[in-house]
Amino acid sequence: MDGSRRSRPASDGTMVGLVAERLARLLALVAAGVSGAVLFAVSEAGYASLARLAVEVALPAVGVLVAIGVVAAIVGWRGLWRTLLVGLVVGIAATAGLELVRVVGFRAFHSMPGSMPMLMGVLLTNRIMVGPDLASNLLGWADHVYNGMAFVLIYLLLFGRRQPWLAFPYALLVGTGFLVSPVPKALGAGFFGAALGAEFAVTVYLAHVLFGTVLFLGARRARRLGVPLAPVPGDD
Amino acid sequence: MRKMVGSFRGVVMALALLLVVGMASAQGGPQFLHATSSASFDATVSSLKKAVASNGMMVLGNLNQKGALSTTGLNLQGAESFFIGNPVAGKKLFEMDAAAGAVIPLRMYVWVDANGKTEIGYFQPSDLFAGVSPELAKAGAKMDGVFAKILSAATQ
Numbered sequence: 001m002d003g004s005r006r007s008r009p010a011s012d013g014t015m016v017g018l019v020a021e022r023l024a025r026l027l028a029l030v031a032a033g034v035s036g037a038v039l040f041a042v043s044e045a046g047y048a049s050l051a052r053l054a055v056e057v058a059l060p061a062v063g064v065l066v067a068i069g070v071v072a073a074i075v076g077w078r079g080l081w082r083t084l085l086v087g088l089v090v091g092i093a094a095t096a097g098l099e100l101v102r103v104v105g106f107r108a109f110h111s112m113p114g115s116m117p118m119l120m121g122v123l124l125t126n127r128i129m130v131g132p133d134l135a136s137n138l139l140g141w142a143d144h145v146y147n148g149m150a151f152v153l154i155y156l157l158l159f160g161r162r163q164p165w166l167a168f169p170y171a172l173l174v175g176t177g178f179l180v181s182p183v184p185k186a187l188g189a190g191f192f193g194a195a196l197g198a199e200f201a202v203t204v205y206l207a208h209v210l211f212g213t214v215l216f217l218g219a220r221r222a223r224r225l226g227v228p229l230a231p232v233p234g235d236d
Numbered sequence: 237m238r239k240m241v242g243s244f245r246g247v248v249m250a251l252a253l254l255l256v257v258g259m260a261s262a263q264g265g266p267q268f269l270h271a272t273s274s275a276s277f278d279a280t281v282s283s284l285k286k287a288v289a290s291n292g293m294m295v296l297g298n299l300n301q302k303g304a305l306s307t308t309g310l311n312l313q314g315a316e317s318f319f320i321g322n323p324v325a326g327k328k329l330f331e332m333d334a335a336a337g338a339v340i341p342l343r344m345y346v347w348v349d350a351n352g353k354t355e356i357g358y359f360q361p362s363d364l365f366a367g368v369s370p371e372l373a374k375a376g377a378k379m380d381g382v383f384a385k386i387l388s389a390a391t392q
Contacts (some may be wrong), residue, residue, distance in 0.1 A: 046289030062319065113324045129297035129319065185292045188324025 035061030036150030091149025091216030101207035111199035160229030171212025270357030277314035287389035309392035
């Protein structure tokens with residue numbers, strides 16, 4: 001691994017700084033892991049409403065990520081700080097790619113049960129009985145994009161310094177996770193979307209292939225630019 | 237003579253009553269199905285939500301009747317209705333007949349009875365759908381099975 005791309009463990013380079021940075025990385029990984037799409041799945045499994053999970057889990061986790069970013073910038077954990085920034089930018093781009101396929105599948109081929117961002121919006125605002133409004137749509141889209149950023153951030157924290165092609169199996173794994181989660185079943189699409197035929201799974205996988213492509217390009221570009229993506233324990 | 241007229245009136249009234257009962261029976265109103273849970277009200281509600289999810293449905297909304305009626309001074313131990321459906325099924329039913337909206341989302345009611353036992357009840361979906369249109373009755377029959385599974389899982 002190119003030494004010039006390594007992130008400095010801490011501004012002072014002490015053992016305390018190294019441990020603190022690693023803990024911050026681990027905390028960022030946990031915060032991204034618990035606050036993203038997994039909450040949608042937990043909600044659709046009947047454990048708690050998405051609105052409640054957003055307030056009690058997602059918002060605090062987002063606060064933790066923002067705090068880690070601020071601390072990383074101040075203390076000089078360049079690797080972690082830039083990983084968060086790359087996660088933000090690539091997350092938005094990768095979600096846009098995924099949406100392109102989903103919208104075409106939904107509008108042209110009727111292969112999706114509906115608009116996921118709009119559905120998440122009405123669930124987040126407890127408006128499913130009255131339908132979406134501007135605020136619920138905005139919130140739903142924000143949540144959808146945040147989920148994309150969280151998945152990208154998890155990838156970067158775990159595999160950011162490894163071969164960028166890993167983005168493809170990772171994206172397919174994310175897509176498979178969605179198909180076997182309680183979400184398609186709760187929507188009436190059945191396990192793996194079987195009730196809607198193969199079109200549903202094909203659309204989901206195509207959308208995640210595009211997500212993975214953008215993630216691959218983003219991760220490769222970041223490496224070429226020498227962005228010091230955060231290593232993970234055992235990787236440095 | 238007066239006695240004969242009285243008897244005649246009695247026979248006519250009895251016949252009329254039989255006719256009303258017969259008509260009601262022939263119309264066969266929606267069947268109300270319910271089961272008792274051995275768990276508390278809150279635990280039963282929690283089980284119901286999980287059972288709804290595991291059977292491919294969503295709790296779209298709820299009406300806390302205990303809370304709403306507390307404003308009248310009525311102190312119920314537990315009374316809450318849950319509106320159950322899913323987007324795919326809802327879309328299909330509305331495409332078949334927009335009048336389906338009169339019965340969907342379907343409703344499950346959880347309450348504490350006079351003996352302190354928690355009950356879950358609902359009207360048989362196929363009966364409700366058949367009341368709207370024969371075309372919907374088939375879809376309703378499918379829902380009968382789903383709701384029976386939910387009831388069974390939630391009251392175990």
